[in-house]
Amino acid sequence: xxAVDKSGFFERVYDVAAKIxxxxxxxxxAIAKYLGAAKSAxxxxxxxxxxxxxxxxxxxxxxxxxxxxxxxxxFGGSNAMQQLLxxxxxxxxxxxxxxxxxxxxxxxxxxxx
DNA sequence: CCTCTGACCGACA
DNA sequence: ATGTCGGCCAGAG
Numbered sequence: 001x002x003a004v005d006k007s008g009f010f011e012r013v014y015d016v017a018a019k020i021x022x023x024x025x026x027x028x029x030a031i032a033k034y035l036g037a038a039k040s041a042x043x044x045x046x047x048x049x050x051x052x053x054x055x056x057x058x059x060x061x062x063x064x065x066x067x068x069x070x071x072x073x074x075f076g077g078s079n080a081m082q083q084l085l086x087x088x089x090x091x092x093x094x095x096x097x098x099x100x101x102x103x104x105x106x107x108x109x110x111x112x113x
Numbered sequence: 114c115c116t117c118t119g120a121c122c123g124a125c126a
Numbered sequence: 127a128t129g130t131c132g133g134c135c136a137g138a139g
Contacts, residue, residue, distance in 0.1 A: 027122090028121050032122085039123080040122095042120080043134065047120095047135095050136090071120035
């Protein structure tokens, strides 16, 4: 199996986030739970912060469990995060994903099938 | 080396 | 239903 080569929490987060299909979104807790550390959801978000060094990690597709673009503030200061998601066909209203339940991409389900 | 904080989530009162 | 607290890992001062 690929990935998990670098014994690091961040590397695993990058690996999962990089597999998020276009037009789909997931939550920090979902990734953390998939990694077996649901309580480390904060760390996932923080890993996203470091993901700025990784071009393969679409942090804009990762939101909180409310479907709100919490990390938007970290996305360069503007609503670039929402713009990116809308560009992929994700309907958002005031940083809130409308059909969040419909486009939600769960790594536990998708990667486990 | 020690301390604090951080893009969250779930439990409890 | 609303507010508060703990927890997890890693990096910066």
